[in-house]
Amino acid sequence: MPVDFAFSAMAKRSDRSPASWRRPFNRWLEGVEAGWSVPLLLACFVGIWTVYLSVAYHGAGLHPDVLETWTYGRHFAWGYPKHPPLMGWTTGAWTAVFPLTDWSLQLMAMTNAALALWFVDLIARRFVTGHKRLIVLLLLMLTPAYQFHAQRFNANAVLLAVWPLATYCFLRAFETRAPFWAIAAGVAASLAMLGKYYSTFLIASFALSAIIHPSRRAYFTSSSPWISAAVGLIALFPHLHWLATTGAEPIHYAATHVGAGFPASLRDAVNFLLGLAAATSVSAVTWAMIAGYRIKRLPRDLAAADPNLKLIGHVAIGTIALPFITSLLLGTDLPSLWALQGLFLLAVPVVCSTRYRIERFYTVNAALLVAGIAIAAAVMAAPAHALYRNSYGYEEGxxxxxxxxxxxxxxxxxxxxxxxxxxxxxxxxxxxxxxxxxxxxxxxxxxxxxxxxxxxxxxxxxxxxxxxxxxxxxxxxxxxxxxxxxxxxxxxxxxxxxxxxxxxxxxxxxxxxxxxxxxxxxxxxxxxxxxxxxxxxxxxxxxxxxxxxxxxxxxxxxxxxxxxxxxxxxxxxxxxxxxxxxxxxxxxx
Known part of the structure; x- marks a missing residue:
């Protein structure tokens, strides 16, 4: 692999004697543990992608899904038709402070994505330090989940922030078995369910991953899982009561996705996997360039990883395998976009399990790639998109x-x-x-x-x-x-x-x-x-x-x-x- 060795040599030389234009980026990498590098990255992310949305959709209205969440949020209720209430609550709270304008709700969507990345960083810092934490975030920014999927704020996008929050609280509850974290895990899990019932797969994956963990006996004989379960049910009770007394419309709406024949459900399930592979393809190639010949160590590194990091990897497998199996058994629809909020569950174990040093050269290059894509999107793609849509329109008008x-x-x-x-x-x-x-x-x-x-x-x-x-x-x-x-x-x-x-x-x-x-x-x-x-x-x-x-x-x-x-x-x-x-x-x- 001569090309890979050439990059490795270049990376080592760059770290020893960086070019002058790389030095500001290196200072940024040094500020990770000081606490300002990640907020700066997320602020830039929100700013540039909000500009992109404002330009790309200038002259057009917001997506009907976003307007629907605002319609729900105009009055507080424990449930709404079609979906659980979290998306309506979020939009209602946001518009109680911010004006009713397109840019306001576009900013809300990008803020939700940035909050999701912040929670992912909380998980990553449990296992790695320094600029490896940034690599996790940069790889996720190379997926479509945190920009294009996030901008259509709906029952799927609201889970972007809730799933990593629930995962972090569950991880802390499993590690410490302290009442505070057990309560937090229960509340966060209920929030995930109030976002979309698809979160059942996340919670089931928590339970299954805990069962196969080496410390399962200590966890399940403690009060932690039972406190989490009790608090989660109490937090969900008002919504469950609403379902029981109003005809359970969201359940009926979810049932409209059930009933396809086996060939159709098998096709959807396979496309589900292919869609997730496509969504992670740019990140996977970028990680392969970073790891280089060291990528062959991945199975060994994962096997020797912290058991709690393996726990997250098992949750990732569960959130993919369980909906796949359910789709085949029940004949349900299974678009891959329903699972995009769980991509962080793959990125965290892959990056954080590495037992070798990653040169700053690669992290700076990944940051430049992310920035280059964002700037090109805002400066070139957004105006072109606006012009095209002005002439050819949208199906929904x-x-x-x-x-x-x-x-x-x-x-x-x-x-x-x-x-x-x-x-x-x-x-x-x-x-x-x-x-x-x-x-x-x-x-x-x-x-x-x-x-x-x-x-x-x-x-x-x-x-x-x-x-x-x-x-x-x-x-x-x-x-x-x-x-x-x-x-x-x-x-x-x-x-x-x-x-x-x-x-x-x-x-x-x-x-x-x-x-x-x-x-x-x-x-x-x-x-x-x-x-x-x-x-x-x-x-x-x-x-x-x-x-x-x-x-x-x-x-x-x-x-x-x-x-x-x-x-x-x-x-x-x-x-x-x-x-x-x-x-x-x-x-x-």
Whole structure:
């Protein structure tokens, strides 16, 4: 291996007599144990990737998953449809402090990724010191998990920080068997479950890894695992009670991923492994360049590693093997992105088990590679991505979220003279209007075509509502038309919006809006219907009743079929409200 020996000789010479441009990097490596190198790395990571997101998605709205988490977080509850509540709590807490802007939630996503790397460093420092700790973080930064996966903050991305935190607390509880760490492990494990039920595989891996550890008797005969289990169940009890009393919607949603045949589940399971291999490929090649000929020592180093480091390696195997086996047995979907938050479980044992010195030459080169990719992404890839998407758009219509929200809000104010309180229709458009409209209306049942989050009692049909569908979404149009017709007289508007990037016109989308007037007495002034909750996007009380939804096949009068109810066609005309029909609709709800 002449090339490898050439690099080894170069690394030794560089460490003895570094080039002048390497000296600042060497000083940075020297500051790891002083406590400032890792925070500096993470601050730079957050800064440059937040810039990337701001540029790459300039002119487009946030991903619907991110807007969904904000919609959940508008009111505190022990559970939400589709997923457990942690992602909604996180976004709600963040937006209670930071403004409702794209950059704010992009910063939240990158801060979550940096927090995840900080927790990984807490684990790594249990086994190595100096710049080997940085190598762990740099290798993880070369995976897509902490930038591209993290930016779409949802039930998967929220686990990026929770899994390493839970692993660290479990490791400390196993090592010390102290009550404090046992309690912390239980709380962290419950947080993981409140993030996504997929975390069952992490917790099961903790238990299995502890069972095969040489110190298993000391651990299981102590109070530590039982304190952790009891505290975890107590912390989960409010959510479990919510599941039992509300129909367990997240369980039903998870069950929609079950039921594929064996060939399909086998294909998904194999693709799961291939996806993880692809996600770690750049890091694996980088590590091979760092280890060089010494990589052949890896099996021997792992065999001689600290038993607690082996514990983490066993947890890594469990979090890959258990979902693989479960997918085959139950016929479930198994995208590899569900497991990206666990990549640190592979990186920590591989790097921290090394029993040889790694030259600073390699760590500086890895840092330059990470920095080079980030800078190239922010300076070149991000503008190119923004230009491309401005012309070709996104399937979910993110390019026109801002314009659609502004247009619908203007139409509502022109027709009704009150703030928009409720928005319904298409899911992605509904959560987008809720976020980007200056009125911040609420989105959910019974006016949402697909969404199942119940509206608060404070947000009632008497305040009126608007709904929005893309013109090619015929199911949404038919269903929303029935809802509007059943409410009484309404306005239907068709309009086009166009994306724009620094004045460059982009893709056009056609939308259809339905506007149902607030219920008011003839002598009531419009100002009496101001929606205090909607004006500032304020938090509201959680809905305690089962969600209500008007069925799409509701019987309508023969002279008033869906889509042909009495409509006001003059944009400037005041809308007449059929008070009898509107009151009937309110009573039915």
């Amino acid at each position: 993110r390019n026109v979220y801002h314009q659609a929200a502004d247009k619908l809000t203007r139409l509502w104010h022109e027709q009704m003279g009150t703030p928009l309180s409720i928005v319904g229709g298409n899911d992605s458009l509904g959560v987008a209007v809720a976020f980007y409209s200056s009125d911040h209306p609420h989105y959910g049942d019974p006016f949402a075509y697909q969404y199942s989050l119940a509206l608060s009692r404070q947000v009632t049909p008497e305040r009126g509502w608007a709904a929005l569908c893309f013109d090619d979404q015929h199911d949404c149009l038919e269903w929303t038309g029935r809802m509007a017709a059943h409410a009484g007289s309404y306005v239907k508007r068709e309009f086009s919006v166009q994306s724009s990037l620094f004045g460059i016109p982009g893709i056009k989308r056609n939308l259809v809006a339905f506007l149902v007037a607030p219920l008011r007495e003839p002598d009531d002034a419009p100002s009496s219907l101001v929606n205090d909750a909607g004006q500032g996007g304020g938090h509201v009380s959680p809905q305690t009743d089962p969600p209500l939804r008007a069925e799409p096949d509701v019987a309508l009068p023969e002279n008033q079929p869906p889509g042909n109810a009495p409509q006001t066609t003059d944009p400037g005309a005041n809308m007449l409200v059929d008070h009898g029909a509107a009151r009937l609709f309110v009573v039915l709800l």
